[in-house]
Amino acid sequence: MQVFVGTLFSDTFAQAPEGMRFLSYGAIGQASRLADRRLLSVVPERYSRLPGLFASGALQADVVLIQAAMSSDGKLSWGLASDYTLDAARRARTVVVEVNPQTPWTYGTPWPDDLRVDAWVLAAHAPLELPSVSMGKVEKTIAAHVASLVPDGATLQVGVGALPDATLDALRQHRALGLHSGVLGDAGLHLIRAGVVDNSRKGCDVGISVTNTVCGGSDGYAFVASNAAVEVRHSDATHGAAVLSRLHCLHAINGALEVDLSGQVNCEQLQSRLRGGVGGLLDFARAARQSDSGGRAITVLPATVSDAAASRIVVSLNGPATMGRADVDVVVTEYGIADLRDVTLDERARRLIGVAAPQFRERLESEQRKMKEM
Numbered sequence: 001m002q003v004f005v006g007t008l009f010s011d012t013f014a015q016a017p018e019g020m021r022f023l024s025y026g027a028i029g030q031a032s033r034l035a036d037r038r039l040l041s042v043v044p045e046r047y048s049r050l051p052g053l054f055a056s057g058a059l060q061a062d063v064v065l066i067q068a069a070m071s072s073d074g075k076l077s078w079g080l081a082s083d084y085t086l087d088a089a090r091r092a093r094t095v096v097v098e099v100n101p102q103t104p105w106t107y108g109t110p111w112p113d114d115l116r117v118d119a120w121v122l123a124a125h126a127p128l129e130l131p132s133v134s135m136g137k138v139e140k141t142i143a144a145h146v147a148s149l150v151p152d153g154a155t156l157q158v159g160v161g162a163l164p165d166a167t168l169d170a171l172r173q174h175r176a177l178g179l180h181s182g183v184l185g186d187a188g189l190h191l192i193r194a195g196v197v198d199n200s201r202k203g204c205d206v207g208i209s210v211t212n213t214v215c216g217g218s219d220g221y222a223f224v225a226s227n228a229a230v231e232v233r234h235s236d237a238t239h240g241a242a243v244l245s246r247l248h249c250l251h252a253i254n255g256a257l258e259v260d261l262s263g264q265v266n267c268e269q270l271q272s273r274l275r276g277g278v279g280g281l282l283d284f285a286r287a288a289r290q291s292d293s294g295g296r297a298i299t300v301l302p303a304t305v306s307d308a309a310a311s312r313i314v315v316s317l318n319g320p321a322t323m324g325r326a327d328v329d330v331v332v333t334e335y336g337i338a339d340l341r342d343v344t345l346d347e348r349a350r351r352l353i354g355v356a357a358p359q360f361r362e363r364l365e366s367e368q369r370k371m372k373e374m
């Protein structure tokens with residue numbers, strides 16, 4: 001049996017028996033544990049392409065499981081996620097819908113009344129909750145740098161991983177922000193509840209925060225329930241280029257594993273270990289960089305690995321260039337902001353070494369010099 005999984009927040013499958021196989025667009029979140037066990041195959045595609053891949057049959061699921069929410073008057077909704085599942089369900093042999101009264105009923109892409117459902121299951125259980133992020137000194141410093149890059153009135157996208165979400169914490173004094181994202185976690189929900197995100201200057205969907213999935217804690221889930229100011233929409237409406245080009249001043253904030261001195265960004269793999277994925281990174285980062293209303297694609301990462309034994313600013317990547325050097329924009333670590341737009345490769349290297357941890361700068365400079373002489 002092969003199971004297609006998306007960004008895996010739950011460790012449900014971590015104990016999967018050896019005979020099971022998994023397929024995904026990345027080894028994101030808990031899916032990296034499946035990759036470590038060699039149970040995961042990856043199709044490294046952009047998130048915006050997934051609906052089309054399922055609709056065309058290039059990716060195929062025989063059985064599709066969907067969790068839905070139901071309102072008090074019996075109306076169904078996609079609840080916490082409206083991704084590409086519908087496209088898979090339309091071609092599947094069997095569609096099973098679990099209706100969970102504890103899943104918040106949300107506005108957004110309407111439930112498709114014409115979808116053929118083979119089995120309905122009623123199951124009451126609390127939706128998966130993510131622990132809130134603890135903010136250490138590194139996270140707080142990176143968040144402050146990000147806050148200095150984001151103007152009032154900007155529209156925000158936030159990528160997966162603890163750090164992008166944590167950066168939102170420093171935006172509490174901002175005004176009139178908008179939100180249009182693939183994932184919406186507790187920090188983003190807090191900004192909406194505090195009125196910092198009001199979507200008043202968003203360019204489209206005025207007054208409405210738009211996301212593909214919601215993943216946070218029970219307070220956040222209660223807040224999005226039957227709340228017309230937060231919409232959970234299908235991937236075409238969250239990641240499609242035409243939609244993203246209409247957003248005012250899009251600021252895309254995404255994590256990375258490492259960045260090389262030319263600005264290539266690896267979000268997928270370290271040596272042979274799959275640790276992340278493309279997801280919506282390129283959809284959002286390209287749209288932000290091309291925005292003619294001042295958008296920015298912000299890559300955030302700690303300057304070193306957790307025990308400070310190695311730099312995450314590197315001369316050569318230990319994996320693929322998920323974001324190429326023509327797409328990169330600005331890179332932020334706890335040591336500062338490296339603006340890479342419109343400057344030469346030498347200047348990029350100088351700026352990136354400037355945001356590397358001080359103890360690694362000399363070595364990076366000398367390795368870079370050697371590389372140039374080869």
Ligand SMILES: CC(=O)SCCNC(=O)CCNC(=O)[C@H](O)C(C)(C)COP(=O)(O)OP(=O)(O)OC[C@H]1O[C@@H](n2cnc3c(N)ncnc32)[C@H](O)[C@@H]1OP(=O)(O)O
Nearest residue numbers: 159160161162182255256257258267276277279280281306
């Ligand atoms: C639906 C959508 O729209 S998705 C939104 C956009 N797309 C994306 O965000 C996808 C791309 N991004 C990602 O997949 C993730 O943000 C990642 C993989 C880049 C980062 O994820 P995080 O969970 O924040 O990774 P984090 O920085 O904590 O690193 C994970 C582990 O790898 C280790 N690690 C990270 N980088 C390195 C490195 N360069 N060398 C060695 N180890 C490293 C960390 O120390 C950590 O180890 P630990 O688990 O033992 O503590």
